[in-house]
Amino acid sequence: MNKLVEHLEEVTVRFAGDSGDGMQLVGTQFSDTSGFAGNEVNTFPDYPSEIRAPEGTLYGVSAFQVHFGSKNIHTTGDFVDVLVAMNAASLKVNIANVREQGIIIVNTEGFDDRSLKLAGYVRNPLTDDSLSKYQIFGIDMSKELKKAFIEVDVPSKLIQRTLNIFALGVTYWLFNRPMEPTVNWINKKFKGKEDVILANVHALQGGWNFAEKNPDFRKQYIIDKSDMLPGKYRSITGNQAVALGLVVAATKAHLPLFLGSYPITPATDILHAISGYKKYGVKHLQAEDEIAGITSAIGAAFGGSLAVTTTSGPGLSLKTEAIGLAIMTELPLIIVDVQRAGPSTGLPTKTEQSDLMQAMYGRHGEAPLPVLAAASSSDCFDMTLEAARIALKYMTPVMLLTDGYIGQASEPWRIPEIDKLPEIAPQFAQDASTFKPYLRNPETLARQWAIPGMQGMEHRIGGLEKEDGSGVVSTDPLNHQKMVELRQKKVDNIANDIPELEVVGELEGDLLLLSWGSTYGAAKIAVEKMQAQGHKISHAHLRYLNPFPKNLGEVLHRFDRIVIPELNLGQLKNLIQAKYLKPVIGIHKVQGKPFKSVELEEKLTVLLSLENLKNWEANKSRQDIPVDL
Amino acid sequence: MKTIIDQIIEKPHTGDIHTTSKDFKPDVDVRWCAGCGAISVLSPAQRLMPELGIPKEKIVFISGIGCSGRFPYYIDTYGFHGIHGRALPIASGLKIARPDLSVWVVTGDGDNMSIGGNHFIHACRRNVDMNVLMFNNEVYSLTKGQYSPTSHRGQITKSSPLGALDDPFNPVALALGASATFVARGHDKDRAQLQQLLLKAHQHKGFSFVEIYTNCRIFNDGAFDLYTNAESREDHTVWLEHEKPLVFGKNKDKGIIMDGFTPRIVDLTDGGHSINDVLIHNEKDSTLAFILANMTYSEILPRPMGILQNLDSRTSYDDRVVEQIQQEVETKGVGNLEQLLLGGSYWEI
Ligand SMILES: Cc1ncc(C[n+]2csc(CCOP(=O)(O)OP(=O)(O)O)c2C)c(N)n1
Ligand code: SF4
Ligand SMILES: [Mg+2]
Numbered sequence: 014m015n016k017l018v019e020h021l022e023e024v025t026v027r028f029a030g031d032s033g034d035g036m037q038l039v040g041t042q043f044s045d046t047s048g049f050a051g052n053e054v055n056t057f058p059d060y061p062s063e064i065r066a067p068e069g070t071l072y073g074v075s076a077f078q079v080h081f082g083s084k085n086i087h088t089t090g091d092f093v094d095v096l097v098a099m100n101a102a103s104l105k106v107n108i109a110n111v112r113e114q115g116i117i118i119v120n121t122e123g124f125d126d127r128s129l130k131l132a133g134y135v136r137n138p139l140t141d142d143s144l145s146k147y148q149i150f151g152i153d154m155s156k157e158l159k160k161a162f163i164e165v166d167v168p169s170k171l172i173q174r175t176l177n178i179f180a181l182g183v184t185y186w187l188f189n190r191p192m193e194p195t196v197n198w199i200n201k202k203f204k205g206k207e208d209v210i211l212a213n214v215h216a217l218q219g220g221w222n223f224a225e226k227n228p229d230f231r232k233q234y235i236i237d238k239s240d241m242l243p244g245k246y247r248s249i250t251g252n253q254a255v256a257l258g259l260v261v262a263a264t265k266a267h268l269p270l271f272l273g274s275y276p277i278t279p280a281t282d283i284l285h286a287i288s289g290y291k292k293y294g295v296k297h298l299q300a301e302d303e304i305a306g307i308t309s310a311i312g313a314a315f316g317g318s319l320a321v322t323t324t325s326g327p328g329l330s331l332k333t334e335a336i337g338l339a340i341m342t343e344l345p346l347i348i349v350d351v352q353r354a355g356p357s358t359g360l361p362t363k364t365e366q367s368d369l370m371q372a373m374y375g376r377h378g379e380a381p382l383p384v385l386a387a388a389s390s391s392d393c394f395d396m397t398l399e400a401a402r403i404a405l406k407y408m409t410p411v412m413l414l415t416d417g418y419i420g421q422a423s424e425p426w427r428i429p430e431i432d433k434l435p436e437i438a439p440q441f442a443q444d445a446s447t448f449k450p451y452l453r454n455p456e457t458l459a460r461q462w463a464i465p466g467m468q469g470m471e472h473r474i475g476g477l478e479k480e481d482g483s484g485v486v487s488t489d490p491l492n493h494q495k496m497v498e499l500r501q502k503k504v505d506n507i508a509n510d511i512p513e514l515e516v517v518g519e520l521e522g523d524l525l526l527l528s529w530g531s532t533y534g535a536a537k538i539a540v541e542k543m544q545a546q547g548h549k550i551s552h553a554h555l556r557y558l559n560p561f562p563k564n565l566g567e568v569l570h571r572f573d574r575i576v577i578p579e580l581n582l583g584q585l586k587n588l589i590q591a592k593y594l595k596p597v598i599g600i601h602k603v604q605g606k607p608f609k610s611v612e613l614e615e616k617l618t619v620l621l622s623l624e625n626l627k628n629w630e631a632n633k634s635r636q637d638i639p640v641d642l
Numbered sequence: 643m644k645t646i647i648d649q650i651i652e653k654p655h656t657g658d659i660h661t662t663s664k665d666f667k668p669d670v671d672v673r674w675c676a677g678c679g680a681i682s683v684l685s686p687a688q689r690l691m692p693e694l695g696i697p698k699e700k701i702v703f704i705s706g707i708g709c710s711g712r713f714p715y716y717i718d719t720y721g722f723h724g725i726h727g728r729a730l731p732i733a734s735g736l737k738i739a740r741p742d743l744s745v746w747v748v749t750g751d752g753d754n755m756s757i758g759g760n761h762f763i764h765a766c767r768r769n770v771d772m773n774v775l776m777f778n779n780e781v782y783s784l785t786k787g788q789y790s791p792t793s794h795r796g797q798i799t800k801s802s803p804l805g806a807l808d809d810p811f812n813p814v815a816l817a818l819g820a821s822a823t824f825v826a827r828g829h830d831k832d833r834a835q836l837q838q839l840l841l842k843a844h845q846h847k848g849f850s851f852v853e854i855y856t857n858c859r860i861f862n863d864g865a866f867d868l869y870t871n872a873e874s875r876e877d878h879t880v881w882l883e884h885e886k887p888l889v890f891g892k893n894k895d896k897g898i899i900m901d902g903f904t905p906r907i908v909d910l911t912d913g914g915h916s917i918n919d920v921l922i923h924n925e926k927d928s929t930l931a932f933i934l935a936n937m938t939y940s941e942i943l944p945r946p947m948g949i950l951q952n953l954d955s956r957t958s959y960d961d962r963v964v965e966q967i968q969q970e971v972e973t974k975g976v977g978n979l980e981q982l983l984l985g986g987s988y989w990e991i
Pocket of ligand 3: 752778779781
């Protein structure tokens with residue numbers, strides 16, 4: 014049969030089914046295979062917070078989205094081009110985001126009366142014409158799967174379990190993906206269980222063959238390789254990248270790694286990963302609560318470890334008092350906050366950027382600390398190394414912000430060569446005869462680190478204010494002022510030791526889109542598209558939030574209008590307005606989901622409309638704070 | 643897996659190891675009130691240190707907040723004055739990271755039983771090798787006199803002017819219930835005995851808990867007089883010694899026998915009972931430890947002092963962490979970082 018072939022630049026595929034249908038697994042396979050095939054990939058798992066939601070229900074739907082293409086894949090995809098729906102509920106939940114004329118592959122056996130009822134369909138959408146604006150491919154997957162196994166001797170129980178792999182095979186045909194990575198994975202995963210391997214490999218091929226032979230599948234889509242830098246790649250989530258970053262940072266600093274943590278979604282993956290790194294000499298304590306998590310890390314830092322605590326919003330709240338202790342004792346410590354939608358328990362599995370103010374100011378007293386934010390899943394690795402470098406060089410706790418989105422989303426990561434990464438040098442005290450715990454390095458203002466075991470440097474530190482230099486407890490008013498200012502200055506000075514803010518696009522002009530953290534991908538794509546359409550708009554992205562890059566003020570003042578998109582109600586906006594006295598237009602989204610780049614494009618288009626410009630010009634002199642979008 | 647820390651850990655002490663208690667007295671004024679019980683705990687601790695044979699750079703005292711929290715400033719070792727209630731997790735993190743250190747915690751009845759209560763029960767069961775000295779004065783002193791989780795019902799304090807309504811914890815029973823392996827009780831009026839208890843706590847491998855009755859001159863003066871003053875303590879306390887009978891009284895004329903599971907006082911002079919009938923203490927018997935601990939608030943029975951329990955059956959948590967790492971390295975080899983970064987599957991471009 015002659016099939017048509019169409020070349021596409023990028024595609025978004027979403028696998029959706031019941032929690033038990035194995036959608037996360039096939040999504041991951043599709044994504045790894047696409048990376049292997051040389052595409053850029055960005056993925057996001059979307060699963061219910063119920064552990065075992067009742068079968069067939071709307072709230073039991075689990076999905077995995079893969080956005081891949083030949084260039085510029087920085088988000089998980091705004092709209093779905095291909096939806097694989099294993100039952101009625103998963104169609105119902107996901108249809109809204111499928112683009113017109115998009116492909117929907119459904120398992121028709123998931124549309125019996127009971128399933129339709131559970132999904133809240135009055136009529137069967139497959140037969141009532143309501144899906145006419147999509148290309149529907151209905152497959153009775155169990156039936157087709159059985160046919161594929163007619164000549165193969167595998168217990169039927171095993172066959173039924175490979176339904177998801179069959180569906181994967183269909184999508185592999187559709188995008189002409191290589192089978193080899195998944196076949197290798199099956200062989201490795203089920204090593205020793207020959208019949209399971211046979212069932213899975215056969216189901217994958219069965220799916221492919223089905224599409225190949227079926228006359229309804231007329232077209233294959235080809236996505237060209239992207240020109241990525243040569244090297245070894247793997248797919249990585251932000252949480253994995255933090256865990257790896259910590260181990261590498263400890264190695265580079267020649268220090269033992271200690272993690273004190275308490276489980277909390279969506280940060281727990283880091284604890285899971287680290288707890289499996291015993292053969293790298295890593296120690297961890299799953300503490301009784303978040304306070305014990307961070308204070309055990311502070312104890313380990315006092316003893317000379319690269320100490321870390323990982324958490325999400327509610328846990329960060331519990332850690333605040335102890336963060337102040339780390340600031341006062343000037344001990345190196347990394348605090349990773351994988352932000353989630355709050356307040357309180359909020360939307361525990363959903364993303365948000367609403368802990369920024371807490372990261373900056375959420376402590377009593379004047380308690381400054383460096384705050385970093387990773388821009389993407391793979392950037393979590395680099396920013397973890399940065400957090401460790403700054404913590405150890407400046408003897409300070411450092412807050413690293415990621416979020417539920419980049420924490421769980423994956424993208425290809427060019428694996429670094431460890432030897433080529435820079436060394437990190439801890440600031441150990443050298444000379445017992447001159448040692449005082451609060452003598453500072455004149456350049457960095459870091460105090461010296463003397464750890465138990467260093468003879469002649471026995472000293473006592475704690476949360477009480479100390480005399481500058483000697484570290485003896487002091488209530489002297491002027492000394493307190495001096496120490497408060499020193500701690501602030503130490504953090505402010507780090508601005509000289511971080512990269513300046515880069516502007517992409519024209520270096521001055523009307524509009525600058527300023528993003529931070531995980532909004533990077535959507536902001537970058539939106540600006541690039543607008544630029545390609547001839548609009549004058551520039552983009553800059555902040556990974557350092559305290560201190561800000563030292564040229565930030567100057568960059569801001571080169572533009573008439575500053576727009577900050579963030580997944581909160583304007584926290585960075587407020588910081589920038591307060592510090593630089595520059596009005597900012599905020600774009601806010603608090604739906605538990607990341608920005609789509611089209612959402613930003615739409616808002617930017619409004620801003621660039623003539624009417625809006627006129628209005629802006631008319632009011633500019635009044636220096637009013639502009640209205641948010 | 644060698645790190646810079648290993649060089650510090652392995653570096654031998656140069657010169658003699660400190661031999662006098664003076665070596666452990668830093669050049670600062672002790673700012674506790676004159677006559678404060680805490681002072682009476684400081685000196686046995688300072689005297690014990692040189693006897694341990696451990697160089698002082700390997701000893702760390704960690705405290706929380708309260709009058710007791712000042713302790714680390716007064717002993718010339720490494721020290722960490724933490725935040726209220728958190729001395730135990732700070733110490734746990736340190737000891738897990740640095741099993742080579744001798745780690746001591748000084749805490750108060752509020753610090754350890756109230757705000758730090760959760761950490762306390764978990765520290766007991768986790769069995770990290772450290773020694774916890776809880777200065778129990780049955781009051782919050784640093785905050786100037788409110789009732790604490792060990793204050794008795796009816797106690798008049800600034801925050802209970804009409805009498806406290808809650809019942810107190812029995813710290814040693816709580817520690818036993820939470821699976822602490824070493825549980826003892828001492829007081830501030832007998833320094834030699836206290837020094838002995840601290841030594842035993844140090845020698846015990848694992849979590850050692852010592853409740854110390856510590857008189858607060860200012861906010862709860864005399865709270866323990868009955869049990870600590872030379873005139874009355876013989877009749878109102880029983881000092882527990884391993885494999886020794888529970889005999890007490892000024893003239894050693896009273897004993898404790900077991901009536902079923904209930905301890906009872908008998909007179910050893912009226913011919914009804916002899917020393918042979920008296921209960922023999924066994925610090926390895928945790929069922930007995932519970933029974934003895936529960937004598938604490940009895941109106942009839944003497945208050946048990948000394949070592950209630952001293953089990954040596956369990957390994958310490960910090961040792962288990964090291965063992966787990968060693969086992970993993972033995973079976974799988976030292977971790978290869980490059981391999982770790984490559985992960986399960988990677989591809990080349
Ligand atoms: C988070 C926090 N809450 C409250 C306090 C105030 N505070 C300091 S010490 C203390 C009670 C101390 O009681 P205890 O542990 O018995 O110590 P003592 O002073 O009796 O030795 C309180 C409530 C504090 N420092 N920190
Ligand atoms: S207030 Fe009480 S506990 Fe505090 S120092 Fe004075 S006597 Fe000691
Ligand atoms: Mg007290």
